[in-house]
Amino acid sequence: MCLGIPGRIVALSDAESRLAVVDVSGVRRSVNIACIVDEAHPPESCVGEWVLVHVGFAMSRIDAEEAERTLALLHELGEAQAEIEAMRNSAAARAG
Amino acid sequence: MKYVDEFRDPARARALASEIAGLVPRIARTRERPLQIMEVCGGHTHAIFRYGIQQLLPDAVEFVHGPGCPVCVLPMGRVDDCVALALQPQVIFTTFGDAMRVPGSRLSLLKAKAEGADVRMVYSPLDALAIARDNPAREVVFFGLGFETTMPSTAMTLIAAKKQGLRNFSLFCNHITIIPTIKAILDSPDLHLDGFLGPGHVSMVIGTRPYRFIAEHYKRPIAIAGFEPLDVLQALWMVLKQLAENRCEVENQYGRIVPAEGNRQALAAIAEVFELREYFEWRGLGSIDHSGVRLRASYADYDAERKFCIPNLKIADPKSCQCGEVLKGVLKPHQCKVFGSACTPETPIGSLMVSSEGACAAYYNYGRIARSQVVDTTGLRAAVKVGA
Structure with missing residues (x-):
C-alpha cells in the first residue's frame, strides 16, 4: 500500500479530470496525475515521464538528475572502497 | 525498472557495508551498547528483512522496527x-x-x-x-x-x-x-534510540522540514531513505556518519523522489x-x-x-499477543510467546503478522535472519521451517 511502484506515463486519457495512462512493467492502467500537475507542469508535459504510482495516483516524478547524483555518490564509495582494498593488499604484500 | 536495479547492486552494497563497519569504531557510545537506529516505516522493515541487510552490518548496529505499518497499528x-x-x-x-x-x-x-x-x-x-x-x-x-x-x-x-x-x-x-507519532516514540522512556531512517514516501508528501525538531530539539540524526537495499544502507551510513562527527541533521538520501518542500x-x-x-x-x-x-x-x-452508527468499542488484544511490545521495539518478534507457533501469517493472532510490512511477518517470511540468535524454540522452529 505504501511502497508504490515506478511507471511511465504513456498518454493522457482526460486532461480535464487529470487522468492519464501509466505503463508499469507492461501493465497499463489509468492514474490520476493531479499531484504532479501545476502551472509549470501542464498535463501534456507528463507524457513520457517516469513517476512513482501509489494507489492509483502518480505521486511524484522520479528526478533523474537526483537519482544519478545518488548513484554517483554510491559509485564513489565503491571506488574508495576498491582503493582502500588495494592499499591494504599492497601493505600486506610488502609486509608479507 | 527505472532506478530499481541500480539500487540493488550487490558490489555496492558490500562497499557500503564496509564503510559502515569502518564508521562504527568512531562512535564512542558503541563501546557500551549497540547503536539502535529506528526505521520508522514498515516498507523499510520489509526491505531490511527481504534483502538480509541486518546480516551485512556489524553487531554494534541494530535496527529497531518502528510503528510505521498502518495496518499493524489498527486497534x-x-x-x-x-x-x-x-x-x-x-x-x-x-x-x-x-x-x-x-x-x-x-x-x-x-x-x-x-x-x-x-x-x-x-x-x-x-x-x-x-x-x-x-x-x-x-x-x-x-x-x-x-x-x-x-x-x-x-x-x-x-x-x-x-x-x-x-x-x-x-x-x-x-x-x-507521522510527526506526533515520532514525537511519542522519542518521549517514550522504554526506548533509547540513536537515530532514525525517515520514511521515504511520507516525506515525498510532507517534505523534509517537519523532521527538524528531531535534530534540533531531540538531538538525533535522521536520514530520509528510499526502499531499495542500497537506499537503506546509504541512509544508515549517513546517520552513522552524523553520529561519528557529532552532528544532528535532517538529511535526504531519497532526493530522486523527495523534494525538500x-x-x-x-x-x-x-x-x-x-x-x-x-x-x-x-x-x-x-x-x-x-x-x-x-x-x-x-x-x-x-x-x-x-x-452510520459505529460501535467504537475499545477491545483489548488477546492476552497471548505481544504486538504492543514489538511495536515499541521493546521485544523482537521472535521473543513473543506465540510467534511462529500459534501466530503465523496463515493464522495471525496479532496484526504484525498480517501485513507484509509488519515486523513479525517479515521475521517469519525471511526467517533465515539471525537464526543463530533465535533462542526460544518456537521462533527457531519457524526460522528453520522457512529457511529450509
Missing part, C-alpha cells in the same frame, strides 16, 4: 467497527487488500465476506468511487488508512466525490499522521479535506495526541462516522 476495536459497517445490508465496504485479514475480536473483513458481507478489495480509492457510481442504490464506504503517503489520494477522491455530487459514498477515516498539490488536498483529531488510539502504543485526522465539517456528508 482491534477499529477492525470490529469495519466489520460492523460491512455487515449492514445496504453497505458495500471497500478496502485495500492489506486490511482484509487483520483479526477483529470476532471476525476479520475476510471472514465477514465469507459470512455474506459485501466487502470488496480495491487497488485505489478511485476504484471505490467508481463502485459508488455504478451502484447508486447502495452505500459505498471506503476504509481509508495510512500515513501522509495515502492521505492525498483519499483526499482527492473525496474532492472528486463532492464535485460529482455523489451521495452514496463515504469514508471511514483511519488516517494517521514536499508535494504542494498533495498538501493542499489534505488541508482541504482533513483536520487533526484531538487524539487517536493505536494498537500497542495507546492513545497519541493529534496523531489521527478526521474529515472537516465541510465534508460531513462523506463521513461514515456521522452517516
Whole structure:
C-alpha cells in the first residue's frame, strides 16, 4: 500500500479530470496525475515521464538528475572502497 | 525498472557495508551498547528483512522496527467497527487488500465476506468511487488508512466525490499522521534510540522540514531513505556518519523522489479535506495526541462516522499477543510467546503478522535472519521451517 511502484506515463486519457495512462512493467492502467500537475507542469508535459504510482495516483516524478547524483555518490564509495582494498593488499604484500 | 536495479547492486552494497563497519569504531557510545537506529516505516522493515541487510552490518548496529505499518497499528476495536459497517445490508465496504485479514475480536473483513458481507478489495480509492457510481442504490464506504503517503489520494477522491455530487459514498477515516507519532516514540522512556531512517514516501508528501525538531530539539540524526537495499544502507551510513562527527541533521538520501518542500498539490488536498483529531488510539502504543485526522465539517456528508452508527468499542488484544511490545521495539518478534507457533501469517493472532510490512511477518517470511540468535524454540522452529 505504501511502497508504490515506478511507471511511465504513456498518454493522457482526460486532461480535464487529470487522468492519464501509466505503463508499469507492461501493465497499463489509468492514474490520476493531479499531484504532479501545476502551472509549470501542464498535463501534456507528463507524457513520457517516469513517476512513482501509489494507489492509483502518480505521486511524484522520479528526478533523474537526483537519482544519478545518488548513484554517483554510491559509485564513489565503491571506488574508495576498491582503493582502500588495494592499499591494504599492497601493505600486506610488502609486509608479507 | 527505472532506478530499481541500480539500487540493488550487490558490489555496492558490500562497499557500503564496509564503510559502515569502518564508521562504527568512531562512535564512542558503541563501546557500551549497540547503536539502535529506528526505521520508522514498515516498507523499510520489509526491505531490511527481504534483502538480509541486518546480516551485512556489524553487531554494534541494530535496527529497531518502528510503528510505521498502518495496518499493524489498527486497534482491534477499529477492525470490529469495519466489520460492523460491512455487515449492514445496504453497505458495500471497500478496502485495500492489506486490511482484509487483520483479526477483529470476532471476525476479520475476510471472514465477514465469507459470512455474506459485501466487502470488496480495491487497488485505489478511485476504484471505490467508481463502485459508488455504478451502484447508486447502495452505500459505498471506503476504509481509508495510512500515513501522509495515502492521505492525498483519499483526499482527492473525496474532492472528486463532492464535485460529482455523489451521495452514496463515504469514508471511514483511519488516517494517521507521522510527526506526533515520532514525537511519542522519542518521549517514550522504554526506548533509547540513536537515530532514525525517515520514511521515504511520507516525506515525498510532507517534505523534509517537519523532521527538524528531531535534530534540533531531540538531538538525533535522521536520514530520509528510499526502499531499495542500497537506499537503506546509504541512509544508515549517513546517520552513522552524523553520529561519528557529532552532528544532528535532517538529511535526504531519497532526493530522486523527495523534494525538500514536499508535494504542494498533495498538501493542499489534505488541508482541504482533513483536520487533526484531538487524539487517536493505536494498537500497542495507546492513545497519541493529534496523531489521527478526521474529515472537516465541510465534508460531513462523506463521513461514515456521522452517516452510520459505529460501535467504537475499545477491545483489548488477546492476552497471548505481544504486538504492543514489538511495536515499541521493546521485544523482537521472535521473543513473543506465540510467534511462529500459534501466530503465523496463515493464522495471525496479532496484526504484525498480517501485513507484509509488519515486523513479525517479515521475521517469519525471511526467517533465515539471525537464526543463530533465535533462542526460544518456537521462533527457531519457524526460522528453520522457512529457511529450509
